[in-house]
Amino acid sequence: MNILVTGAAGFIGAHCVLRLLRDGHRVCGLDNFNDYYDPQLKHDRVRWVQEQVGSFPLAQIDLADAPAIEALFAREQPDAVIHLAAQAGVRYSLDNPKAYLDSNLSGFLNILEGCRHHPVKHLIYASSSSVYGANQHTPYSTHDGVNHPLSLYAATKKANELMAHSYSHLFGIPSTGLRFFTVYGPWGRPDMSPIRFAQAIVEGSPLKLFNYGQHQRDFTYIDDIVESIARLVDQPPSTAPDWDREQPDAASSMAPWRIYNIGGEHPVELKDYLALMEKHLGRKANVELLPLQPGDVLNTCADVHELERDTGFHPRIELDEGLRRFVAWFRDYYPLHAHAPLAAEQQG
Template sequence: MKILVTGAAGFIGAHCVLRLMRDGHQVIGLDNFNAYYDPQLKHDRVRWVRGQVGDFQIARVDLADAAAVDALFVRECPQVVIHLAAQAGVRYSLENPQAYLNSNLSGFLNILESCRHHPVEHLIYASSSSVYGANQHTPYTVHDDVNHPLSLYAATKKANELMAHSYSYLFGIPCTGLRFFTVYGPWGRPDMSPIQFARAITEGLPLKLFNYGMHQRDFTYIDDIVESIARLTVHPPHTHPDWDREHPDAGSSMAPWCLFNIGGHHPVELKTYLALMEKHLGQKAIVELLPLQPGDVLNTCADTDDLAQATGFQPRIELDEGLGRFIAWYRDYYPTACRPRAVRG
């Protein structure tokens, strides 16, 4: 199929492009190469993908530019859209909220409008485990309501799910939302904890461990993320005429719309995660223990039964193995490439 991947120079996007091209799909990428972190890493990801599977087209387009997004749809006529581009980061949303409105809301609206006026067979879009917010009923299931977000980032992702549902209902666009849980692996973002922790440990810098290292995260290795996306790409949701309006299920709809958790379903305390990092690096961390930060969720754990039922697959790469792969890449890449930002923990 002909597939448009937004955020194609991003962490998940680059891995997704690589997998889809290996599967024989024709892929068109979109990215604005913004400076949220050093754009050199994005260019290096693109070179890495091209080195594996050959050239692929990537349009330098800002999602907030409605005319440019529409022109790309007119020119390329994608059958499937995998929308991964977004302004990411919970804590950064406290510093620059406008960036989240421009990218995550206006940008997503432009994608939906283009899918409306240039019909596609399937729109897959990235949501986030952060939408569960104040909900502490774990494991998190897509069938629970998520009406108490704890950050603007989470609120924009919840809004994306609602926006997609309205367009799915009104215009028949098959929409699948994916709630990702703490994705990690090679080519990850430098504002995420794996690179932050690895840098702090290897350079002997103080490492900030919030909530005193006691909160848990459901870490999910990047290969499990793209495997899930690849399997779901060819299975668009259908209408559910028997959907019960009087007892509505939050994870499905009478419209061709659905949600899936994509998570490792094995939550790990951050203290354990740090110990594994120290083991693979062969060095001990200098740790500064701090309280929980505003916007952070205490614990995450994904119920992935729906994903297994739909695709026959559940994330399976254990954290110890995944971190070993990540550290091997980190040692190879960072001696000669851009340095990550200051440690946030």
Template sequence: MKILVTGAAGFIGAHCVLRLLRDGHEVFGLDNFNDYYDPQLKHDRVRWVQEQVGDFQLSTIDLADVEAIAALFAREKPEVVIHLGAQAGVRYSLENPRAYVDSNLSGFLNILEGCRNHPVKHLIYASSSSVYGANHHTPYSVQHNVDHPLSLYAATKKSNELMAHSYSYLFGIPCSGLRFFTVYGPWGRPDMSPIQFARAIAEGSPLKLFNYGEHQRDFTYIDDIIESIARLIDRPPQADVDWDRQQPDPATSMAPWRLYNIGGQHPVELKDYLALLEKHLGRKARVELLPLQPGDVLNTCADASDLAHATGFQPRIELDEGLGRFVAWFRTYYSLPIANAARG
């Protein structure tokens, strides 16, 4: 198929492009290469993909650029859109909220308009486990209520699900929303804990552990995310003819619209997660214990049974194995010496 991948130079986007090209799809991507984190990492991801499968079409376009997005759809006419581009980060949304409105709301509207004006077979878009917000009932199910987000980032992701539903209902666009749970692995984002923690351990600098390391995260290795996306491409949702307006299922609809959790389903306390990183890096961390940060949720755990039912697949790579792969990449990419200190 001819597939547009937004955020193609991002962590998940680059891995997705690589898999799609290996599967024989015609792929073109877009990314704005913004400086939320060092753009060099994004360029290096693109080069990594090119070294393995050759060059691919990649446009430098901002999602909020109405005319550029419209022109791209008119010119390329994708059959499938995998929308992974967004302004990421829970904590940054407290500092720069307008970046989230521009990218995650206005940008997503531009993607929906492109799919409306040039109909696609399937729009797959990234949501987030953060939409579960104040809900403390785990494992999180796509049937649960998500009306109480704890950050603007989470609110924009919930909004994306609602926007997609309205376009799916009005214009028949098959839409699948994917709620990702703490994705990690090689080429990850430097604002996320794997690189932040690994760098601090390698350098022997203090490592901030919020909520005193007592909250849990459902870590999901990048390969499991990509396998899930690849399997969903040719499984666009169908309208649920049995959908009950009196007792509506939040995960399905009378429109061709669907939600899926993609998570490892084995939550780990951050203290235990840190211990695994220490093992793979070969030294102990210097830890600074701090209270829970605004916008963070206490625990996450995915119920991915709907994904398994739809695709026959659910995440399977254990955290110990995944962190081992991550650390091997980290050592090579960053070439950071291990500081002189007692090893543990």
């Protein structure tokens, strides 16, 4: 297939591009290389992919640039779109709300318009477990309502699901939304807990643990995310023939539209997650316990039985093994003076 991957220099995007190219697809990437975090990490991810599978077309375009997005679709004529680009981060949305409107709403509209005017066989787009918001019924099911987001970021992700549904209904665009649950692994974002925690432990600086470490998160290793996407890309949804307007199911539709959770199904308290990180780094953290932050949810846990039913795959990398792989990458990527002493301590 000819596949357009947006956010191709991002954490999930780079891993996804690598897998799709290895599977024999032709991939065109899109990324704006913004400075939400150090763009050098994004360039390094692209170089990492190219070192393994060779070069691939990568357009530096902002999602909000409607003419540029239209021109890209007209030129590439993709069979499928995997839309992973977005303004990420719950806490950043408290101070920079407009960035989320430009990227997550206007930008997503431009992708939908591209799929409308240059029909694709399948649009897969990233949603988030944050859409469950104030819902405390776990495990989170795609059949549950998601009407109480706790951050603007979460609200934009729910809006994406609704926008995709309307375009699926009106224009027959087969679309699949993926609610990711706390993705981690090599080449992750520096604003997420694995790199923040590892750097604090290495440096001996205070490590802020909000809600006194009692949050629970359903961690999902990056390879499990990518495997799920690879299996879904050539399985576009169809209309649900038994969908009932009187009792509408939130996970499917009379339109060719579906929602899946992708998570590990094994929530872990952050203090236990930190203990595993300490084990693999061979050092103890200097922990600063703090109260709950605005916008944070207390716990997440994914119900993924429908993903397994439709793809035959269930996320399988345990947190201990995933963090071992992450720490190996962290030591390799970040400065040698930070990880050389760690190796000695670990051996001891």
